[in-house]
Amino acid sequence: MSENAGSRNPLQLRDQPETCRTADAEERSAWQRVIGRFADNCRARSLFVLHYCTGCGAIELPPTITSRFDMERVGVSPMVTPRQADILLITGYVALKTLKRVILSYEQMQAPKYVIGFGSCTINGGMYWNSYATIKQLDQYIPTDLFIAGCMPRPEAVQEVFLELMRMIDAGKANAWRDYYRNYDHYLANQQALFGPQWHTPTDIVAEAKHYGLMGPGTTGPHTRLLDQHAEWALDRIPEDYPERGENERSER
Amino acid sequence: MTLSLLAELIVMPLIAFVVGLALVLMMRRVRARIERRIGPPLLQPVYDIVKLYAKRTQVSHGIMHDLAIVMLLGGITTSVCFLPVPGLEGLARQGDLLTLVYLMMVPMLGLALGVGSCANPNGSIGISRALTAMLAYDVPFVFVVIGLAVAYGTTSLPEIIAHQQSGGIATWGAAEMPLLAIAGFIAMHAMLGKEPFEIYVAPAEIATGPMAEMSGKYMGALFVMQSFQLYTIGALYVTMFLGGGENWLTFLMKLFAVVFVSVALTNVYGRYKTDKVIRFMWTWPTGIALAGLALVMMH
Numbered sequence: 001m002s003e004n005a006g007s008r009n010p011l012q013l014r015d016q017p018e019t020c021r022t023a024d025a026e027e028r029s030a031w032q033r034v035i036g037r038f039a040d041n042c043r044a045r046s047l048f049v050l051h052y053c054t055g056c057g058a059i060e061l062p063p064t065i066t067s068r069f070d071m072e073r074v075g076v077s078p079m080v081t082p083r084q085a086d087i088l089l090i091t092g093y094v095a096l097k098t099l100k101r102v103i104l105s106y107e108q109m110q111a112p113k114y115v116i117g118f119g120s121c122t123i124n125g126g127m128y129w130n131s132y133a134t135i136k137q138l139d140q141y142i143p144t145d146l147f148i149a150g151c152m153p154r155p156e157a158v159q160e161v162f163l164e165l166m167r168m169i170d171a172g173k174a175n176a177w178r179d180y181y182r183n184y185d186h187y188l189a190n191q192q193a194l195f196g197p198q199w200h201t202p203t204d205i206v207a208e209a210k211h212y213g214l215m216g217p218g219t220t221g222p223h224t225r226l227l228d229q230h231a232e233w234a235l236d237r238i239p240e241d242y243p244e245r246g247e248n249e250r251s252e253r
Numbered sequence: 254m255t256l257s258l259l260a261e262l263i264v265m266p267l268i269a270f271v272v273g274l275a276l277v278l279m280m281r282r283v284r285a286r287i288e289r290r291i292g293p294p295l296l297q298p299v300y301d302i303v304k305l306y307a308k309r310t311q312v313s314h315g316i317m318h319d320l321a322i323v324m325l326l327g328g329i330t331t332s333v334c335f336l337p338v339p340g341l342e343g344l345a346r347q348g349d350l351l352t353l354v355y356l357m358m359v360p361m362l363g364l365a366l367g368v369g370s371c372a373n374p375n376g377s378i379g380i381s382r383a384l385t386a387m388l389a390y391d392v393p394f395v396f397v398v399i400g401l402a403v404a405y406g407t408t409s410l411p412e413i414i415a416h417q418q419s420g421g422i423a424t425w426g427a428a429e430m431p432l433l434a435i436a437g438f439i440a441m442h443a444m445l446g447k448e449p450f451e452i453y454v455a456p457a458e459i460a461t462g463p464m465a466e467m468s469g470k471y472m473g474a475l476f477v478m479q480s481f482q483l484y485t486i487g488a489l490y491v492t493m494f495l496g497g498g499e500n501w502l503t504f505l506m507k508l509f510a511v512v513f514v515s516v517a518l519t520n521v522y523g524r525y526k527t528d529k530v531i532r533f534m535w536t537w538p539t540g541i542a543l544a545g546l547a548l549v550m551m552h
């Protein structure tokens with residue numbers, strides 16, 4: 001935003017955050033729009049799924065992949081690591097311990113990425129609604145594009161949700177992953193509520209959001225400041241054990 | 254002269270890429286049919302590659318990781334230029350079979366350098382297995398190459414093709430030296446890194462090994478490499494033992510036939526253990542290749 005006060009719209013809020021999103025170049029030029037359209041088209045037709053088989057629902061996936069329903073017909077194929085995958089498929093209840101791994105896996109995936117919650121357990125806790133050890137709503141902790149209701153959903157429902165996701169991607173509407181960058185503080189707050197203020201992951205979401213121009217009004221906030229505090233705290237601890245490393249990291253900062 | 258050579262150097266990798274994509278599609282369709290599925294649509298390999306290159310975020314693990322991809326793509330595109338196809342010779346007269354054998358190792362070495370900087374244990378295990386596999390299949394393969402060189406008195410690929418085409422099927426390498434052809438087939442099947450020699454990918458065991466940390470464009474480059482690899486290895490086998498191509502039709506037919514046999518075999522085997530792969534490669538194909546070499550030398 002320009003510092004020239006004279007050209008400023010008086011109706012504009014005075015303290016508009018500098019993270020206010022301006023359209024990036026690729027959204028402006030017609031040529032880039034054509035390319036973006038083509039890319040969305042290809043994205044919709046090639047989906048690599050990381051099955052996070054936490055609950056009972058995993059048993060419905062083999063028929064979905066193999067000869068009876070054959071997902072590969074529509075370009076959906078299983079992949080084995082989060083780095084390679086586009087879809088994170090959470091099949092069922094998520095225990096607190098599991099949630100940590102789910103978040104780590106989700107953050108390792110490369111955008112655009114999509115999350116599908118599979119079964120009632122991911123929607124409202126399902127039959128584990130009063131368990132002390134499972135979370136109730138998956139989309140409070142990671143942004144979820146689609147849910148499949150049912151306990152457990154049949155392969156037809158799984159296919160239907162993949163087709164729906166394809167329609168959404170093709171129309172450029174499957175943007176939940178942007179929400180994780182734009183409202184990271186909100187998701188982090190919910191994560192910290194479960195795992196305590198020390199909770200942090202190896203992936204620096206704020207830095208990624210800055211780098212790729214995905215900052216939003218809620219990217220940083222009181223909860224991401226806790227992350228910074230934690231980093232400070234960790235740096236203060238380092239010199240006792242590794243004096244040289246502490247020196248290097250300090251000078252890098 | 255130089256201009257036409259330059260044009261060939263651009264056209265040959267392009268052809269190889271397009272044919273390679275078709276081979277990848279065939280591989281996936283054959284696997285699907287054997288599992289009684291329908292398989293992916295016609296343009297699936299293209300969608301996959303475009304999708305991977307269109308990822309918004311990337312993870313690089315340092316300069317070595319980036320350079321590895323350059324080395325890998327450079328290695329495969331260069332080796333394609335040394336492989337004569339009907340009507341296009343490229344650099345085939347400047348290099349020979351030995352050059353090609355060298356160049357075909359470059360992508361794997363590049364991958365090793367890149368994966369080494371990822372610090373992923375699955376990747377390190379995978380790449381150590383990949384290099385072990387290379388050690389295993391290169392021994393019989395080198396004997397096959399020596400056998401060919403002794404039989405034809407040359408290692409120049411255009412001359413080998415000309416000799417095989419001089420008398421129809423009876424002068425094909427596979428007809429004149431069946432033992433070498435069998436050993437060569439096993440060794441080159443192992444080069445593809447498919448079952449039963451799939452030790453370094455092993456998705457259920459080490460999470461695709463070298464590919465575990467590859468995301469977005471890096472993975473896209475590996476998909477491109479896969480299509481080139483199918484083409485290079487298939488075309489090299491056709492050149493060495495099936496008389497090369499008289500024209501594009503016969504060349505493509507032979508190429509698809511060779512790769513078809515290979516990928517069909519893939520689907521009926523499980524995966525050998527690493528030590529079993531070495532033991533197998535150093536006994537059976539190596540033994541057959543040595544016997545073939547002895548026969549060739551006695552003639």
Ligand code: SF4
Nearest residue numbers: 055092119120121151
């Ligand atoms: S929704 Fe039902 S089938 Fe799925 S994990 Fe929960 S209890 Fe199991």
